Amino acid sequence: MKTGPKTRKMWERARQTMPLGVNSNFRYWGDDMTFVIKRGEGAYVWDMDANRYIDYRLAWGPVILGHAYPSVVERVSDVLKDGNVFAMSNEIEIRVAEKICAMTGMDMVRLTNTGTEATMHAIRFARAYTGRDKILKFEGHYHGFQDYTLFNCQPPIPGIGYRRSPVIVPHGSGTPRIISQLVECVPFNDFELLEKVVKDNWQHLACIILEPIMGNSPGLFPKPGYLELIRKLCDEHGIVMIMDEVKTGFRVANGGAQELFGVKGDLATYAKALGNGFPIAAIAGCRKIMGEIDYQKIPHGGTYSGNLVSVAAAEAVLDELEAGILKKVHAHGKKLMAGIREIISRKGIPALVQGSPGMFGIVFTELPKVFEYREWSSSNHGLYSEVLLRMMEKGVMPDMDSREPWFISASHSDADAGVALQAFEDALTEVMDKPKR
Ligand SMILES: Cc1ncc(COP(=O)(O)O)c(C=O)c1O
Structure with a gap:
């Protein structure tokens, strides 16, 4: 062609x-x-x-x-004449935060612009909260173009090694090699390997980050009990469970894959369907972690976070979702x-x-x-x-x-x-x- x-x-x-x-x-x-x-x-x-x-x-x-889509175009057009960013909050942004929490069952949310930023921030929150540096991710799971997870994600992955002891392979040049020392990686849906790696490393693990449905290998589901096992291991060892719902959120169910499977992360990242194409993303989570975000404690910010155009689009999407x-x-x-x-x-x-x-x-x-x-x-x-x-x-x-x-x-x-x-x-x-x- x-x-x-x-x-x-x-x-x-x-x-x-x-x-x-x-x-x-x-x-x-x-x-x-x-x-x-x-x-x-x-x-x-x-x-x-x-x-x-x-x-x-x-x-x-x-x-x-x-x-x-007409309702999105209408809402976005309505706010265009009002300016877009103010380095201060706006009412639509607050309504959208309330609707995201209501729909996902999460306590609190911070908005950002892309899925990459959302996962990057979520990992920082987890590191700050636990005081640990390492992350555990799964082979073939992609979390955007930030350096911390850009390993063993996009196929083909040459040199990945034996499945019981995967080699940590960066996606390409430019990711500092030293970061790979902060990453543990296992094949998804392998109960035994996951338990072993967590048992050997939990003292250093800030988070387990995952795509609850693999959206970057086409739609592979978790085996029954696998998400529950991750939840249990995180609870037992004080590890933050991050559900990366950038692809699944507001798509596989109103409450995303967490609603579908009945397993909740401590933090969850959303983007894509939330804005119907307008750049908006969210890091949502439990109050225990999100409530610690503060000056001098856990940093988070962004010039365009909560900009009027994106939140207007998101509000239109959330209303359509609410209507079924x-x-x-x-x-x-x-x-x-x-x-x-x-x-x-x-x-x-x-x-x-x-x-x-x-x-x-x-x-x-x-x-x-x-x-x-x-x-x-x-x-x-x-x-x-x-x-x-x-x-x-x-x-x-x-x-x-x-x-x-x-x-x-x-x-x-x-x-x-x-x-x-x-x-x-x-x-x-x-x-x-x-x-x-
Ligand atoms: C699961 C997942 N997380 C994060 C990202 C990164 O999102 P963005 O492209 O908006 O930065 C993607 C992108 O496809 C994704 O599929």
């Missing part, structure tokens, strides 16, 4: 001033295929050549309601998951459709279930990308990177699901019927 001439020309222009012609490495899909988008509306995006795509990437998750909009999102996701399962079973292709209806993934594998990064890594990513590339040619755009889930919005219609399923079946048939070399 190649992008159209206008898109290509615009990207050529972008690469003169922006490395790879993009503002995030993940947006570069090769010289022939890097998109420049003109606009989005509802479930669709249009590129510079006016090609329309049904968007199941949704900017990697934030756009829970749909692009340019996720039912619509999940109904669409269920339809797609069932349809894809039916297609792969009819064609006799070994594959799994895993995750929550709000964010699910397809894993081409012979395994009966996939629970962690190493199992998922052994699946057929080449087949996935080939199928997804052909879907894109047919105007349907989930991410062709197999680690990204399909994200669903409230604007996707039954007709979109029909088009998407037909495109998936046709793409799969084309790839399977292709003469093998």
